Structures are given as structure tokens and as C-alpha cells.
Amino acid sequence: MKTRYRRFSTARIIEHWLQLITFSVLVVTGLSQKFYTLGLAQWFIMHLGGIDMVRLVHRGTGILFSLAVALHIGAAAVGIVYKRWQPSLIITKDDIANAIHNVKYYLGSENYPAMSGKYNYTQKFEYWGILTGGLLMVATGAVLWQPLIATRFVTGEIIPASKVLHTNEALVVFLIIAVWHIYNAIFSPGVFPLNTSIFTGYLSRERMAHEHLLELARIEHSTPEEMRMLHPEECPFEVMPRSEGPADPPKDP
Amino acid sequence: MLILLSILFVASGVAAGTTDRLSEEQERCLECHAKPGIIKVFQNNESLDAFLDPNTFHASVHHALACTSCHTDFSGGLHPERQFKSIQQYRIKSSIICRRCHADDQISKHTVHTGVLNTGKPPVCTNCHGSHGIVRISGKGAFTNEEQYCMKCHNRPVAMHLKNGERQALVVNTLSLKMSVHGKLSCSDCHFGFSSEEHPERMFRTGRDFSLASSESCRRCHFDKYTKTLESIHYTMLSQGKLNAPVCTDCHGSHEVAPAGKERTASAKRCQRCHAQEYDKYAKSVHGKALFNDHNQDAPVCADCHTAHTIEDPFSLDYRERIPEMCSNCHGKTEIVGKYGLSTNVVKTYLSDFHGITLGLYKMQKGAGAKPRKPIAVCTDCHGTHGISSVRGSDAASVKSNLLKRCQKCHPDANEHFPDAWLSHYEPSLKRSPFVFIAGFVYQLFIPLIVIGFVLQILLHIWRYAVNR
Known part of the structure; x- marks a missing residue:
């Protein structure tokens, strides 16, 4: 029995690094423009070489971010269509049920947390929040960068509307990452001090059993019921009949 | 008794005839010299008008003298062609004739002459007293203060001769002086070096030289204002040799200095003398109409935007960057613009938009020598400067049409949709x-x-x- 399983391919690890760097630069250069009246924002702007430099860096990094997003969508589309990857990040009815189940669990009316596959509902919501937010920011960022081209086709009101969408969505994405993602990947009591899987590509079998039981069962060609019977100490879940059964092992996207 | 009265009547008639009527010689000279157009040309091409107003002469203390008493080279039948190098030489020679009657002993009794006699240079009497219009100096030493002493002469049309041949009037209007902010000062507080003991002779090339030197007096008390003017565009022009650039007295006047800022209409009009075009535009603007037609004291005048003393080059980047700040001095204050139904949001909306933010940050990073690649659009780019029109009624359309033109200055490819990117100061x-x-x-x-x-x-x-x- 393996003690750890491959969770992310090298391509995904590189992609995460790329997103981490571009996102950080975009946050610093973008939010300092949004909150330009704050002392900290002004400190950043002055120390990054002035507002022209900040805008230049923001736009340049925006292009890199856009390319990374385009590459991600392209790779996912090709993978799903031609390589038969499982669309494991698609939100299903079970995710809604799991979210409700977990709230009940937190409030004490359920004994065990919900079981999840490769990605749990919080990860899926986070992923789609960032992806849709990213796409919105790419589109509105392009309009703000080239307002003269944009107004050739649509009314000038698109510019202030894009500004509102771009800056507010940036704040939403920032909050998703800063509050939710950082908590789940670092400060959550179960993973503290850091969930290293996106950097190493591997997740321990123990963590798999705790956090992705359905995925572990699928990999080990077992069922959640069997796994609980064999290793009750590893499986902190109340195993319930699920609509989602074990499937053929998918290739890692 | 009757005989005695008759003799007295005849005698008084003779006396009247000698004082009220011109002598035969005077009449003969005035046949020509009472007609305008007689010009004496000197060797250095300076010229002097030889016209004499009979009334002026008749009112002078010398009206009883024969012309030849002073013009000794001339007589009834003799009118020699005399040659002088310059006006100054002519006047010096003329003054020698004055001193044949008014000896040095007599002159030096008056302290005002001390400075003149001690200069080592030949004194020119006509510089102060004039020539044919000399009047009696009254007072006889009974002056209770310095002002009375000075006004003994300076409430008369005294003038000084300038090197360029012109005359600089030195008359002071006592009433204006009393009404001015300096009404309680002594003359020597400003005219340093002059007193009842001293009256140095000064020579100026032109009237402008005289006013430039006079305005230097102001700094003795108003040093803060003076130092501000040293940074102004007017001082820069002056230091470049443009002598017409205004100095203190050009704007404030000399003896009639009014309290600063009390009369805003007068303040605006001061600038008109040199900036007539700008003034005309201003007078037709929404601000100018409010000031001149409605006497609205809230309306800005020139000095509110350009300042009174630190007048900066309005085409400089520094000045441009301060325009939103200037406008917000009124348009950012509800207590001022609220009365006219105007919103202070105009400032907020500008400052929170792209141009406003960029401008604010540029100002912040100025220490690092950062300059905008293009001039950032400020209030005046859309609303105009001196000719600012109302954004209400028929004038609103012109503001809107200016907007696209202004956008195209920095964004040449802007089309008619582009100005809609700016929400015209409205909150969405x-x-x-x-x-x-x-x-x-x-x-x-x-x-x-x-x-x-x-x-x-x-x-x-x-x-x-x-x-x-």
C-alpha cells in the first residue's frame, strides 16, 4: 500500500507557481491603485518607482496572467475532450448537499463531515470563483488598458463600468485567496503549517483518507464502506450510500 | 477830500493795470510763444517745447517781471540762435539766472535745499519749481508735522525732470493719502532719506526707473510679501530686463493704497491694465458676470487663482497641477457653492477618477523628479480658464462639445463615444x-x-x- 499518492502533475505545479507570482504582483500593483489614499498603498507606489511604473508592471503582469488563464482553459479543454480527463472540478448536486451537510456537522447535528472526491466543495467553489473572477478581470482589464479601442465598438460607459467590475472583482478574488484559500491551505487545524501537495505534487495516504476518501477509494479500487471497515481509525467519516460510485482512475489533469 | 479820493482811485487803477495786464514786451513774446508747436532742438537731438500758456505765467509769482529779466540774451529786437548740448545743459544755465536774484544765502535757509546745494553738482531750480509757472511757497516754517512740511510743495503740481526729457509728477492727493491704509504714516516712513532736514536730489532716466525705485520702499514693512514677489513671474520678467513687469506700486498705487481684498472689483480691474484680453474674457465668464453684474463677493477674482504676490507662470507644470486645488477652494466647500445649488461632488468625482488619481500621485512623487508624459487633464481643460461658462442652460452644450476636443488633444483617436467614459461629475x-x-x-x-x-x-x-x- 502506497503511503502517498500523486495529486498534481508537474504542469499543475508550475501553473500554480505562475499564478501565485502573477497574482501577488497584480494584487500589490492593483490594490495599491484602488486604495491609493491609504498610506501603505502610497508607500508601495512610491517604492515601486511611481504610478507609471506601477501601471506598467500591472499591465505586463496582467498579460502573463491572461496567458496563464488561457493556457489553463485550453489545457483543460484539450484534456477533457481528447485525453478523457475527468472534469473533477465541475460542481455537482453532491457538492451542494456536502456544503449543507458540513454546516450541520459544524453545528453538531451531524456526527461526521461530508466525504469528498478529488476536490471538496470548498475547493471547487474557490476554483470557480477565481476562474470566473480572473476571466472577468482579464476582459475588463483589457478594456481599461485600451479604452480607445473599446469605445470604437461600445458606448464610453463601458470604461467606468469596467473599472467598477475590475476593481471590485479583484477585491473579491483577493478575499477568496487571502481569507479562504490561505486558511484552508495553511491555517486550518487539520493542515497547519502547510498543505504542501501543490508544491510537491503528492498527498499522504492518511491525508487522502481524511480529506478525499472517495478519491482514495477510487484509486485503491475499493469502496468507502470497505475502507472504513478495514481501517476505521483512518476514516473519520460516517459512510453513507452515495450517488457517486467509484469510477475508473482518471488521468491527472 | 474828493480830490484825495480821486487821486487814490487813479493810483489803484494804475496799480491794477501793472499787475493784471501783460506788459508790451510780454505780449510781444507771447505772440509767438503762446502758439503751440515752437520746439527748441538741442545738439543731442533732444527737444523742448517752447510753448508758454499765458494763464500759467499770469498766475506765477514772476508774472510782473519782463521776459528779458530772465532771458537776458533776448530783447525787443534781438532773438539770437543759441546752441546747447542738451536739455540738462540748458536748464543748468537757466538756473544760474535764477540765482542772480535768489542768492545762495537765501536758498540755504530752507533745509529742503541743503541736499541740492551739497551735491557738488550745479542745482537745477526748474526741476522742482518749474519755469514759467512758479508759485509762492507758503507756510513760513509754521509746520506742525512732517506731512504738512512735505505737502507744502507736494500738494502743488510739482514735478521732476527725467533724463529722457519727460517730467515725473510728484503731486500727492492729501485726501487719498488720508483715506489710504497708510494715512497714519509719516512721509519719511516710506520716503527713506527724506525729511525736513534732508531732500537729496535724485535723477532718474525714465518715469519707470522712478516707480521701480519707489516700490523698493514697500519691502521695509512688507518683507513677507516682497519675498513672495521674488518667486513670481513678474519678478522673473523684471530681472530679465522687462521693466514693464509690475511692481508693488503698479497694483497697489502709491499714496492711495487701499486695504487688500476689501474691494474685489477693484482687485480684478488692477490686472486689466496689463492683461486686457484675459480680463475681457473673465468679465464675460460666469464668475465675471457674478462679480460685476451681481456684485457677488464669492466670485473669484484674478488673485484667487493666480495669488496676489507669488504669481506663478500659469503655463508651468506646477501651476497646472494645482488647478484642481484652486477650484476646490470654492467648489469643494458647501458653505460657498451650496448657496448657488452647486454640488461639492464635482471635486470628489474628479479626484477619484483616473486623471484625478494620476495627478494626485504625480504630485506626491514630484520629489523623485517624476513628470507626466502628457499634461494631465484638469478642470480648466474642459471648463476653460478666464472664460469659464456656466454648465447650466445654453452654455452646457459648449462644455460638452469642448470635452471631445480636449480628449483628442491627448487621445487623438478618441471618437464621439469616448467622452462618455467620463461621467461628467455625476455619481452613477x-x-x-x-x-x-x-x-x-x-x-x-x-x-x-x-x-x-x-x-x-x-x-x-x-x-x-x-x-x-
Whole structure:
């Protein structure tokens, strides 16, 4: 029995690094423009070489971010269509049920947390929040960068509307990452001090059993019921009949 | 008795004849010299008008003298062609004739002459007393203060001769002086070096030289204002040799200095003398109409934007960058513009838009020598400068049409849609800019909701984890 399983391919690890760097630069250069009246924002702007430099860096990094997003969508589309990857990040009815189940669990009316596959509902919501937010920011960022081209086709009101969408969505994405993602990947009591899987590509079998039981069962060609019977100490879940059964092992996207 | 009265009557008639009527010789000279156009040309091509107003002469203390008493080279039949190098030489020679009657002993009794006699240079009497219009100096030493002493002469049309041949009037209007802010000062407080003991002779090339030197007196008391003027565009022009650049007395006057800022209409009009074009535009602007037609003291005058002393080059980058600040001095204050139904949001909306933010940050990083690649659009680019029109009624259309033209200065490819990117100082609403309003409104609800959701989820998760342990 393996003690750890491959969770992310090298391509995904590189992609995460790329997103981490571009996102950080975009946050610093973008939010300092949004909150330009704050002392900290002004400190950043002055120390990054002035507002022209900040805008230049923001736009340049925006292009890199856009390319990374385009590459991600392209790779996912090709993978799903031609390589038969499982669309494991698609939100299903079970995710809604799991979210409700977990709230009940937190409030004490359920004994065990919900079981999840490769990605749990919080990860899926986070992923789609960032992806849709990213796409919105790419589109509105392009309009703000080239307002003269944009107004050739649509009314000038698109510019202030894009500004509102771009800056507010940036704040939403920032909050998703800063509050939710950082908590789940670092400060959550179960993973503290850091969930290293996106950097190493591997997740321990123990963590798999705790956090992705359905995925572990699928990999080990077992069922959640069997796994609980064999290793009750590893499986902190109340195993319930699920609509989602074990499937053929998918290739890692 | 009757005989005695008759003799007295005849005698008084003779006496009257000698004082009220011109002598035969005087009449003969005035046949020519009472006609304008007689010019004496000197060797250095300077010229002097030889015209003599009979009334002026008749009112002078010398009206009883024969012309030849002073013009000794001339007589009834003799009118020699005399040659002088310059006006100055002519006047010096003329003054020698004065001193044949008014000896040095007599002159030096008056302290005002001390400075003149002690200079070593030949004194020119006519510089102060004039020539044919000499009047009696009264007072006889009974002066209770310095002002009375000075005004003995300076309330008369005294003038000084300038090197360029012109005369500089030195008359002071006593009433204006009393009404001025300096009404309680002594003359020597400003005219340093002059007193009842001293009256140095000064020579100036032109009237402008005289006023430039006179304005130097102001700094003795108003040093703060003076130092501000040293940074002004006017001083820069002056130091470049443009002597017409205004100095203190050009704007404030000399003896009639009014309290600063009390009369805003007069303040605006001061600038008109040199900046007539700008003044005309201003007078027709919404501000000018309010000031001149409605006597509205809230309306800005030239000095409100250009300042009174530190007058900066209005085409400089520094000045341009301060324009929103200047406009906000009124348009950012509800207590001023609120009275006219104007919103202070105009300043806020500008400062929170792209141009306003950029301008603010450029100003902040100025220490690092940063300059904008293009001039940032400020209030005056759309609204105009001196000819600012109202944004209400028929003038509103011209503001709107100016907008595209202004956009195209920096964004040459801007089309008619582009100016709509600027929401014209309006806060987005369902009526105006509904897309912007809805987007902003949704996020105002959404962002707090997700923050609350995240925090609750985290707290519940931690709580459950703690309970399980």
C-alpha cells in the first residue's frame, strides 16, 4: 500500500507557481491603485518607482496572467475532450448537499463531515470563483488598458463600468485567496503549517483518507464502506450510500 | 477830500493795470510763444517745447517781471540762435539766472535745499519749481508735522525732470493719502532719506526707473510679501530686463493704497491694465458676470487663482497641477457653492477618477523628479480658464462639445463615444450610468456577504475541531 499518492502533475505545479507570482504582483500593483489614499498603498507606489511604473508592471503582469488563464482553459479543454480527463472540478448536486451537510456537522447535528472526491466543495467553489473572477478581470482589464479601442465598438460607459467590475472583482478574488484559500491551505487545524501537495505534487495516504476518501477509494479500487471497515481509525467519516460510485482512475489533469 | 479820493482811485487803477495786464514786451513774446508747436532742438537731438500758456505765467509769482529779466540774451529786437548740448545743459544755465536774484544765502535757509546745494553738482531750480509757472511757497516754517512740511510743495503740481526729457509728477492727493491704509504714516516712513532736514536730489532716466525705485520702499514693512514677489513671474520678467513687469506700486498705487481684498472689483480691474484680453474674457465668464453684474463677493477674482504676490507662470507644470486645488477652494466647500445649488461632488468625482488619481500621485512623487508624459487633464481643460461658462442652460452644450476636443488633444483617436467614459461629475445612478451603478451596487452587497460567509465557515470549522478534540 502506497503511503502517498500523486495529486498534481508537474504542469499543475508550475501553473500554480505562475499564478501565485502573477497574482501577488497584480494584487500589490492593483490594490495599491484602488486604495491609493491609504498610506501603505502610497508607500508601495512610491517604492515601486511611481504610478507609471506601477501601471506598467500591472499591465505586463496582467498579460502573463491572461496567458496563464488561457493556457489553463485550453489545457483543460484539450484534456477533457481528447485525453478523457475527468472534469473533477465541475460542481455537482453532491457538492451542494456536502456544503449543507458540513454546516450541520459544524453545528453538531451531524456526527461526521461530508466525504469528498478529488476536490471538496470548498475547493471547487474557490476554483470557480477565481476562474470566473480572473476571466472577468482579464476582459475588463483589457478594456481599461485600451479604452480607445473599446469605445470604437461600445458606448464610453463601458470604461467606468469596467473599472467598477475590475476593481471590485479583484477585491473579491483577493478575499477568496487571502481569507479562504490561505486558511484552508495553511491555517486550518487539520493542515497547519502547510498543505504542501501543490508544491510537491503528492498527498499522504492518511491525508487522502481524511480529506478525499472517495478519491482514495477510487484509486485503491475499493469502496468507502470497505475502507472504513478495514481501517476505521483512518476514516473519520460516517459512510453513507452515495450517488457517486467509484469510477475508473482518471488521468491527472 | 474828493480830490484825495480821486487821486487814490487813479493810483489803484494804475496799480491794477501793472499787475493784471501783460506788459508790451510780454505780449510781444507771447505772440509767438503762446502758439503751440515752437520746439527748441538741442545738439543731442533732444527737444523742448517752447510753448508758454499765458494763464500759467499770469498766475506765477514772476508774472510782473519782463521776459528779458530772465532771458537776458533776448530783447525787443534781438532773438539770437543759441546752441546747447542738451536739455540738462540748458536748464543748468537757466538756473544760474535764477540765482542772480535768489542768492545762495537765501536758498540755504530752507533745509529742503541743503541736499541740492551739497551735491557738488550745479542745482537745477526748474526741476522742482518749474519755469514759467512758479508759485509762492507758503507756510513760513509754521509746520506742525512732517506731512504738512512735505505737502507744502507736494500738494502743488510739482514735478521732476527725467533724463529722457519727460517730467515725473510728484503731486500727492492729501485726501487719498488720508483715506489710504497708510494715512497714519509719516512721509519719511516710506520716503527713506527724506525729511525736513534732508531732500537729496535724485535723477532718474525714465518715469519707470522712478516707480521701480519707489516700490523698493514697500519691502521695509512688507518683507513677507516682497519675498513672495521674488518667486513670481513678474519678478522673473523684471530681472530679465522687462521693466514693464509690475511692481508693488503698479497694483497697489502709491499714496492711495487701499486695504487688500476689501474691494474685489477693484482687485480684478488692477490686472486689466496689463492683461486686457484675459480680463475681457473673465468679465464675460460666469464668475465675471457674478462679480460685476451681481456684485457677488464669492466670485473669484484674478488673485484667487493666480495669488496676489507669488504669481506663478500659469503655463508651468506646477501651476497646472494645482488647478484642481484652486477650484476646490470654492467648489469643494458647501458653505460657498451650496448657496448657488452647486454640488461639492464635482471635486470628489474628479479626484477619484483616473486623471484625478494620476495627478494626485504625480504630485506626491514630484520629489523623485517624476513628470507626466502628457499634461494631465484638469478642470480648466474642459471648463476653460478666464472664460469659464456656466454648465447650466445654453452654455452646457459648449462644455460638452469642448470635452471631445480636449480628449483628442491627448487621445487623438478618441471618437464621439469616448467622452462618455467620463461621467461628467455625476455619481452613477439608475438614471445616469445604470451599468456602473448596478455593478457597484451588486458588489457592495456581495463583498460583505462573502466576507461574512468565509469568516462564519472558518469559525464554525475551528469550533467543531475544538469540540472534537
